[in-house]
Amino acid sequence: MKKKYSIISLFAGCGGLDLGFKGGFAFLNKKYKQNNFDIIWANDIDESACLTFRKNFNDDIVCGDISKILENKHSSSLFEKKIPKKIDIVLGGFPCQDFSHAGKRKGFNSKRGLLYQSMAEVIKRTKPILFVAENVRGLLTMNGGEAIQTIISDFEKLGYNVVYKLLTAADFGVPQIRERVIIVGTRKDKLPPFIHPKPVLNKGQWINLKKAIGDLEEIEEGKIPNHFWSKAKKNNGQGNNLVSENKPGPTMRTEHHGNIEFHWNGKRRLSAREAARIQSFPDDFIFYPSTSSAYKQIGNAVPPVLGWHIANAIEKFLDKNLK
Secondary structure: OOOOEEEEEEOOOOOHHHHHHHOOEEEOOEEEOOOOEEEEEEEEOOHHHHHHHHHHOOOOOEEOOHHHHHOOOOOHHHHOOOOOOOOOEEEEOOOOHHHOOOOOOOHHHOOHHHOHHHHHHHHHHHOOOEEEEEEEHHHHOHHHHHHHHHHHHHHHOOOEEEEEEEEEHHHHOOOEOOEEEEEEEEEOOOOOOOOOOOOOOOHHHOOOHHHHHHHHOOOOOOOOOOOOEOOOOOOOOOOOOEOOOOOOEOOOOOOOOOOOOEOOOOOOEOEHHHHHHHOOOOOOOOOOOOHHHHHHHHHHOOOHHHHHHHHHHHHHHHHHHOO
16 A cells, blocks of 8 residues: 655644545535545644544644744643654645735735745745645735745745646535635655646536535524524625525635625525535534634635645646656
């Protein structure tokens, strides 16, 4: 049996990208096979997301600020779980609110906007053969396009071929029109530049919400895990529209204070379980400890099905090019 590729997962959140890389799950009656990856070290700063990660994976996660971990400023207990020195792959959806169109677009003027540098530091120390970074579409236009070029340049200086592409989750079987920038770096002394996976569905084949969450409409609140919904009153902010049953969902956001979109029936907002389905999480992936925290974790996550297609392309690419 071939050796599994080892992974460090940074900014892991509840583990959407990690689940995609691991594989071995089902979504909307489709099986996504196990991939040849092993997550050996994961980190996030959000305690609720770490709780969800621990309960859904048989992997531990180090809960704490990565920049402090890198500076050895955390309590000694975290340092019994030091970042491994040698690794095959580094994953990281570095925090994106500050690059987002919906966020305040502070970008490099904020501490969070500079967290990609912590990822660069981990790459510098561990010298993986490949890394994957994920971010919002807004990163491409931030500072007139300078932000993405700065990030690419910083990663290239570490000795990597760096390519990026805007992928639409709906093109890969996720019932959501979510666009994300996927940056992949390959070590110049080991690998050629990566080629991103091609869409598996065209626009006419996108999965609509009726197919994705229609069966949950009449299920009583609380009858299945995470099927609870925000009671926030309708207002003029984001997330107060009805979703359409005939289209994929809109982007599931994270900072909505309960202002998640309304179900097409107009009677209530989407439940956290419906939001998780729209993000392509399997129904046996449970979010802890509360509904508001679940919404936040779901909105922050990479859709596992999109993650699986990226992982599958990477596994084939590594098998072909690593002699």
